[in-house]
Amino acid sequence: MAEDSHSKSSEEKTVKCHLHDRYLKEFLDDNTIGGINHIFRGRSKVRRLLWALIFIGSIVACITLISISFQTFLEKPTASTITVITQDDEGVSFPSVTICNLNLERNESDMVADTGYLLMNHIFNPDENFHLTGLNSSFLLNSCNAISDSFPASFRNTTLWNSQHPQETLDKLIHFCGFVSGINSAVIPCKDAFKPVLTSAGICYTFNGSNNRIHSTGVRYGLKLILNIQQEERPSFNGKSGVKLIVHDGRDIARPNLYGIDVAPAHAVDVGVRRKASKDETNEADCIDSKELPFFSEYRYSQFACRQNAIVENLATSCDCSIHPDRPSSGPYSSTPHCTFDKGCCVLEQYQTFNPELACPLPCYFPYYEHTASYSSFPNGRYLNYLVEETNMSVDYIKDNFLSINVFVDDLQLTTTITKYTFGVAELLGEIGGQMGLFLGISIISIVEVVVLFLDELKRLFCTKKMREKMQDIENAIELPEIEGTDVEEDIDNKV
Known part of the structure; x- marks a missing residue:
């Protein structure tokens, strides 16, 4: 049991x-x-x-x-990779080249031109031109209305843009312009290809290289310029003379106040450029692909283009005028008149107080040109004698006013830096x-x-x-x- x-x-x-x-x-x-x-x-x-x-x-x-x-x-770790794209036999688009005379036109016998010179310098280059004398935008702004009211109506109705006579100035500035696209190509005159543009440094002149293709690399090809800066008509106000050279993408705005190459008279500069691009595929920079820019619709979106558009839009709203030479064909700003001297005080005040930084995020894709420059003296020897005979000017005048610029492509490849998440x-x-x-x-x-x-x-x-x-x-x-x-x-x- x-x-x-x-x-x-x-x-x-x-x-x-x-x-x-x-x-x-x-x-x-x-x-x-x-x-x-x-x-x-x-x-x-x-x-x-x-x-x-x-x-x-x-x-x-x-x-x-x-x-x-x-x-x-x-x-969110990130890493950058570099890709290189080799172009075909058709060549690549030549970069845009913008030249800015370091001094705007000044003519003491012409009140419109002389006052326009001072006002444009205050608007675009206040620190550059007036820090040595102690004058600044605030000083001019305090006395601007009183000065403007004393001018006759014909002067007050003159636009800031036309007061500088851009086309006439361009004809005097460019003594020679030639473009060679490749081996056995003819030299194409290109003086008429430069167009006046309003930049952050005043009125400059741009050669839109995207309309031309380059097939060969090296200093023998590309854009050749000989310039006359006319110091007698455009005296140095801050001790500088020469031009600012900016090489940029054809659909990007020139940025003379941010970067560029200074070329002094009696000098030649050879500038070799390479095409580059940056692409951000992450969300860290809060970048955007595009944004409507009414006054710069023909340009690719960039932070600088966005800021310039914000400034012009603010002037159109606050001063009821446009300082930009081109107005939108449609929309609220299509009938905005150009800014005249009568609006100059308002324009100066808005440039002094308006800050467009926060409204413009970075672009996700941005093409640009990397450059190297080498300098030498110019002109010398036989070419100096040739210029003396051709222009009927003295050697001293040519040495004080003439300079040479040669822009060429030293690599037909496009190098893109891509930033992406690695995890x-x-x-x-x-x-x-x-x-x-x-x-x-x-x-x-x-x-x-x-x-x-x-x-x-x-x-x-x-x-x-x-x-x-x-x-x-x-x-x-x-x-x-x-x-x-x-x-x-x-x-x-x-x-x-």
Whole structure:
């Protein structure tokens, strides 16, 4: 009797260790998670306990490494890559070249030209021209209205743009302009290709290189300029003389107050340029691809173009005039008149107080030109004698006023620097999948199996009899081909 009771109690203990959940049993039979079967169906309790500890340790290690991957993802690491594109035989677009005489026209016998010179310098170059004398925009602004009211109506109605006589000044500034596109190409006169533009340094002149293609590299090809800065008509106001040279993309605004090359008279400069571009594929800089610029619609979006457009829009709104030579063909500014001297005080005040920095984010793609420059004296020898004979000017005048500029392409390739994330969503998912596969043998199928087990348990706990009957009706309505497991096994046995 004692033996029977002892065997009975041991059987009861054994029964308590069995799993009766049908869904969990099916999960253990079919799941692909490594180690689960060893925990619940191991040969001994010690083995099952060891497998449980190994499984828990793997989970901890997996979660730790996944958290590190998440932290790396949230830090958004970036890297820059450089791509080089070689152009075809058709050549590449030549860069735009803008030249600015460092001094605006001044004529003391002409009140319009002389006052226009002073006002334009105050608007565009206040620190450059007046820091030595102690004068500044505030001083001129305080006396501007009184000065303006004393001028006759014919003067007050003269525009700031036309007072500088840009086309006439251009004809005097450019003594020679020639463009050579490649080997065996003829020299194309290009003086008429320069157009006056209003920049942050006043009125300058731009050669739009995008209308010309260059096929050869080297100093023999490209744009050749000989300039006469006319210091007698344009005396230096701040001790400087010469021109500012800016090489830029054809759809970008010249930026003489930000960068450029100063070329003094009696000098020649050879400027070799290479095409570059920067592209940001991240969200860190909050860059944008484009933005409507009513006054600069023909230009590619850039921070500088955006700021200049904001300034002109502010003048159109605050002073009811446009200082930009071109107005939009449609929209609220299409009929805005050009700024006259009567509006000069308002223009000066807005330039002094308006700050467009915050309204202009960086562009995501920005092409530009990198340049190198070498200098030499100019003119000398036979060419100096040639200029003396051609212009009927003295050697001293030519040395004081003439300079030479040669812009050429030294590489036909486009180099683009691309900034992108090095650890994005795809990399994060790859890290997570790798860690889960390494430590737990888990894949997407394994996760689906766990989800199915969870849904089955919810169905068992919460589904009513009526709901189960509806689910069974849906199950019966679906027809799929089936393969009976016993038949398959019999076929295999027969073949064996």
